[in-house]
Amino acid sequence: MQKKRAIVTGGGTGGHLYPALAIIEAISVDYDISYVGNPSRIEADVVPQKGIPFYAIPSIYLRSGLLSRAALALMLVWGTLKGFWLVLRLRPKLIIGVGGFVSVPMMLAGWIARRRLVLHEQNVGPGQANRFLGRIAKMPILTTFPVEKRHFPKNEMTVTGCPVRKSFWTLSKEESRTQLGLSNSNKVILIVGGSGGAVALNDAAATLCKLIPERPDLVLLHGTGRNYFDSVSQTRNALPKDVQERYRVFEYLDETAVFMSAADMIVSRSGASTLSEIFCSNLPSVLVPSPNVAENHQLANALFAQEANASVVLEEGPDFEARILKATTQVLDDDVLRSRMSDAAKQNCRGKDAGQKILTFVNALTAT
Numbered sequence: 001m002q003k004k005r006a007i008v009t010g011g012g013t014g015g016h017l018y019p020a021l022a023i024i025e026a027i028s029v030d031y032d033i034s035y036v037g038n039p040s041r042i043e044a045d046v047v048p049q050k051g052i053p054f055y056a057i058p059s060i061y062l063r064s065g066l067l068s069r070a071a072l073a074l075m076l077v078w079g080t081l082k083g084f085w086l087v088l089r090l091r092p093k094l095i096i097g098v099g100g101f102v103s104v105p106m107m108l109a110g111w112i113a114r115r116r117l118v119l120h121e122q123n124v125g126p127g128q129a130n131r132f133l134g135r136i137a138k139m140p141i142l143t144t145f146p147v148e149k150r151h152f153p154k155n156e157m158t159v160t161g162c163p164v165r166k167s168f169w170t171l172s173k174e175e176s177r178t179q180l181g182l183s184n185s186n187k188v189i190l191i192v193g194g195s196g197g198a199v200a201l202n203d204a205a206a207t208l209c210k211l212i213p214e215r216p217d218l219v220l221l222h223g224t225g226r227n228y229f230d231s232v233s234q235t236r237n238a239l240p241k242d243v244q245e246r247y248r249v250f251e252y253l254d255e256t257a258v259f260m261s262a263a264d265m266i267v268s269r270s271g272a273s274t275l276s277e278i279f280c281s282n283l284p285s286v287l288v289p290s291p292n293v294a295e296n297h298q299l300a301n302a303l304f305a306q307e308a309n310a311s312v313v314l315e316e317g318p319d320f321e322a323r324i325l326k327a328t329t330q331v332l333d334d335d336v337l338r339s340r341m342s343d344a345a346k347q348n349c350r351g352k353d354a355g356q357k358i359l360t361f362v363n364a365l366t367a368t
Helices: 014-027 042-049 066-090 103-112 128-136 173-180 199-211 229-237 256-262 272-280 294-307 320-333 335-347 354-366
Strands: 004-009 031-037 054-056 094-097 116-121 141-143 157-159 187-192 218-223 247-250 265-268 285-287 311-313
Touching: 004 014, 004 066, 004 103, 014 031, 014 042, 014 116, 014 272, 014 354, 031 042, 031 066, 042 054, 066 103, 094 103, 094 128, 094 354, 103 116, 103 128, 116 128, 116 354, 173 256, 187 199, 187 256, 187 320, 199 218, 199 229, 199 265, 199 320, 218 256, 229 247, 256 272, 265 272, 265 320, 272 294, 272 335, 285 294, 285 320, 294 311, 311 320, 320 335
Parallel strands: 004 031, 004 094, 031 054, 094 116, 116 141, 141 157, 187 218, 187 265, 218 247, 265 285, 285 311
Antiparallel strands: none
16 A cells, blocks of 8 residues: 655754654654755754655744844745645645744745645643744644643644654663663662753753762763763763762763663653653653743643643752752652652553554545
8 A cells, every 4th residue: 555645844852853754653654755954954964864855945043133024925935836846746645744934934835735734732821933833724733741721712723742753661770771781679760851952951961970988879971962962971070079979960862761660759841742751751850941942832731741740840049059958868768758749640642552543543644
């Protein structure tokens, strides 16, 4: 049976790209997929490496000021024309938008060409691009978390979750710790600031190192991000030898599932895909939302997790190091609290069957 053709569009950040790649992996069983993104953003490097055909539409971000808005309007017109040309060339049955300004012209082109359209919203608080598209065109919205109806009053929403890799629920703690050379008796804290890293999380790691001398079973695993590996390594090398042995730093966590499965708790940012992975790992978390993302959506994600009793949320600001030390210690030392948080995370894990839900949904859509 010949596969149907589809386009996935969006990006600009890993928060849009990696959920898009997870969706592509889930639906590629029935669809030949092309990706449309920004030639100067992360998707232009990553997508071709995955063997997925990549097509570029230029995009700029919305800023205040008359000239910026005029430039955005011109770019939108040009991008929509190029998107329409791609529709004629690729003849997709379906176009899936995952957010980011680059998705807007491609989705508009698909709307004009009367193609089947779907939006996937990763965050609790939708971004500008998806909100704009939801106002312009009536299309189904698939969400990772429950999203308030006021954000998409014209559209039907379905909570599917965001697909995560199978290893997030098949790896045992014992297997993961064996791979990482850890003992079952260790208490393990995982600290992750995202692929690019985060100064606040690196500072938090340095603070949490103070716990190591008084806790002989404690191990810190720290994903520094590529931007900060050298500087964090220098800081680690200045620590006493016994602390260094139990503070392990990594430039990038390629097999995130192994690290999450091995951990007793995580200190992390709260991007949508990261939070989905934390939930599917049933992992208690202290979340430090990035203040540098559009519309502060990481804070909304983190507060959702906290209201579900799966996480403790700390915002950056005064006395951050003291607050992160207190919160982490409280979770680490309270077995009952960690168990409750783990159960709450498990109850909010939608990533296990999200891929099949999305595939079933889009197949029903393209069959009509």
